[in-house]
Amino acid sequence: MADAEIEDMRKRMTHAAQMDAINRREGKPAMHKLKMLPEVVSLLNRNQYVNSLVDPEINLLEAVKFFLEPLDDGSLPAYNIQRDLLTALGKLPINKETLIASGIGKVVVFYTRSKRPEPGIKRMAERLLAEWTRPILQRSDDYSKRVYQEAEFDPTYGPPFSFALS
Template sequence: MEETSSPGIGLLVEKVMAQMEVAAEEDIELNIQNKPAIRKIQMLPLLTDFLSKKKMQQEFLDHGILTLLKSWLDPLPDGSLPNATLRSFILIILTQVMPVDISLEDGREQLKKSGLGKVIMFLSKSDEETTANRKLAKHLVQNWCRTIFNKTTSYCNLRNSVIPRTKKPLMKQSTRVELREADLDLEGPRRPCSSGTASGSVSVPEPAPCVYEVNPLTNFKPEVARRYRRSREVRESECFGRIEKKMSGLKKSNKKKTLQAPKPAVL
């Protein structure tokens, strides 16, 4: 059959993807006209039939199907999300029917170029998304992050891993996969930004342990302290001298008054 040959599959994939592009454009026009956007919904049975065929999945990926799926999930011109059934279909396709193997470099590159990861991240946090779809989206992003960054949520793996012991850790170690929009850039692990994170989370600072390999610098200067001590002793000595002189003058004045004879009264 023609479909089993590589050129035949390639032509068929191109035809299906062209119809997907037209459906997305028609839905945009319908939304602008305040009409129901139903063209993509009408294509779902056809798309399900093709994407469920294992022999055609790689061909769809090579032709950029992820970019098209991202455009299908993008908000419509009026700001509303596409049909919930359509969103569920795409999430199920990505999680069950045609999962992207991002353990391979080609898979990571395809996902990065498509921008699909950021849209899935948005759906996993959106209040407008259904609970079932949010769970699917979050599960999908967790799998991608776990594969890309070699993260794990298994307690056994964390328990068996070798972790160097320190007197006091600077930050608490988290056993869950942290989901950040920057993770889906697929460029590998990076250092956290001090001005915040993509997710907007703020870490609580903790005091650093007082364990130093090199003693910290001090502002204490012995010669300055000695000069200050001598100056203070001189000031105290002068102050005590003035007090003693004043007290001595008061004593002499009182003594003269007591030795002076009383004058006889004149009658």
């Protein structure tokens, strides 16, 4: 039941992204993604579907990536789309396999590196990126467990002498 609903939503989201791209090329307003946004956010926030939402086989996050990607003319999607989807992504338990299958990480990296997104959106993307890369790099967010590199110090050893050329 849940998988069928998520698969249907994925197809509709992909179609909406394609329709918006076509409308932009024709000079018409691109409203399909904005109209679907409340429905998409509602689905992403459902706790009973969490495992299905991040399943690489169903790959709903690929459709979310299509919503967040810059349009063909280089313009960013509407602020509401960016804000709501990045907030919803922060609540999902996304793992390495999901990131690879969906490609959502590449779009989030774009939002962190580009100068065009609003500062709030950029901070949300940076937070997501830090949250996702920690397990991949096997780092903890607990600073009390942090391992610091220690170096030996020999007080008798000094810097090498430098000779002034006159």
